[in-house]
Amino acid sequence: MADRTVVVSAPGKVLLAGGYIVLDRKHTGLVFGLSARIHVLAQEIHTSEGVHISEIVVQSPQFLNATWRYGYHLVDDGGGIKVTQLQSGVPVDSNHFVETTLNYVLSYIAEMDKRRRAHGFQPASLVILADNDYYSKQKQSAERPSSSSSAGETLPPTTSEEHVSSNSSSTIRPKDETPSTTKTEKPPRPRFRHFGTTLRDAHKTGLGSSAALVTSLTAALLSHYLAPSLFDLATPQGKRVLHNLAHVAHCSAQGKIGSGFDVASAVYGSCLYRRFSPTLLSSLPNPGEPGFASALAELVNAGKWDCEIQKEKVGLPPDVAIRMCDVDCGTQTVSMVKKVHAWRDGNPDLAAKAYHDLQSKVDDLARVLREGKTEEIPAVMGPFRDLMRKLGQDCGVPIEPESQEGMLNALEKLDGVYGSVVPGAGGYDAAAVVMKDDEETEKKVKGFLREWSAKHEIQVRLMRVKGETDGVRKEDVREFKLWTHCC
């Protein structure tokens, strides 16, 4: 049988402009994909002769205690495939986004490829590898140097979980290719570092890890299990199916609260985004309920998807970059959205005016970036920030908190910085900077953030990540050979 090992990656996102208004179908948001990606490697699990296992094993080897084993069964009355997390040895936290994605994607696959109902799913191993910028550095993080040439570069510290599972044929660690380094040599920066923490305790930088993960996991499962005649990521139809299925799974895992701009950019990359009608998903049964599988397949394959993804409306001048600053604080997006909506519902006229004004700035910003009018960026981003700050004040929500306001005002005074914003929902998450794409400006910004951090006793740093237009893509499996069972 053909080797079905596949690696798919999807980008993170930054909603540069359009937070809150994009939740309303009347409006659009300007979203950029990011160079920070989440990769998922899918491969068969090879067992010794006579040994049969029926598991799907998902691992996130950059975190402690992050191996999730699932059994699966076909539910009667067309309820689809339901997975159950298997526990053995050290208890492992559940991973709601992974589990939900498996329920939706395996149900869709079984519906599209009827043979699966009779023969079931071959056991599979899925390895999640996130680019380093998705999480803030934590001081206790343990790293060991290893090979600098390929993707699986850093060895996780030994954990009790690994001890438990070390005999299993289905748990993988990167093959140990640790080179000998002398004491004085600085270890190479690992492409996928170990964060030295559990996922629950990790400090997210707000780049949209869950949407990138759900998208790349969905694409990896579809590519691994379905023949190319049924799913081909390289075709527009393949992307449409991926987009719809990942949307449904992500919405379900999130509790149906988002506009979906993050999944759209994970699939298609940078775009001007108009959301789908929320009613689209309202009649879909839940996984396991009668009729779920066929309703899901129908919704994904056809459905009245009325979202708009306009890629041609988005561009960047060649010498301009969108960079992100990690502020290393968290933001409660859900409660902020609730407060903004409560204000909007209580003040419809004021809200309509505010949303209209914000939309015109979203359009202006898209236009000046697309048309390469670098000199006009400050005159658009400044008033956009003012309007977002005003919205926050009206709703009693810290969309641009004072601490961020002071920092961004000072940052914008630097030569080469054209504008900045607290993207998406705002708050204390990452800040975005639109700046000249050269070393000199990068040095200035880094120096500024170092001084600002010291003066204000906070931790702000410029991340490596940059705005990028690409969406989901297949990666060269050979680059991930340290994470595969074979080769």
Ligand SMILES: Nc1ncnc2c1ncn2[C@@H]1O[C@H](COP(=O)(O)OP(=O)(O)OP(=O)(O)O)[C@@H](O)[C@H]1O
């Ligand atoms: N590297 C990873 N490995 C396994 N699961 C992950 C990984 N990254 C994200 N997840 C899943 O996504 C969840 C985080 O989703 P959540 O919506 O809270 O954050 P987010 O999408 O990163 O938010 P933001 O838009 O602010 O960046 C985790 O709890 C986990 O279920």
Ligand SMILES: C[C@@](O)(CCOP(=O)(O)O)CC(=O)O
């Ligand atoms: C507030 C909202 O419009 C943007 C949230 O963006 P972010 O997660 O802060 O990047 C919500 C949404 O569109 O899903």
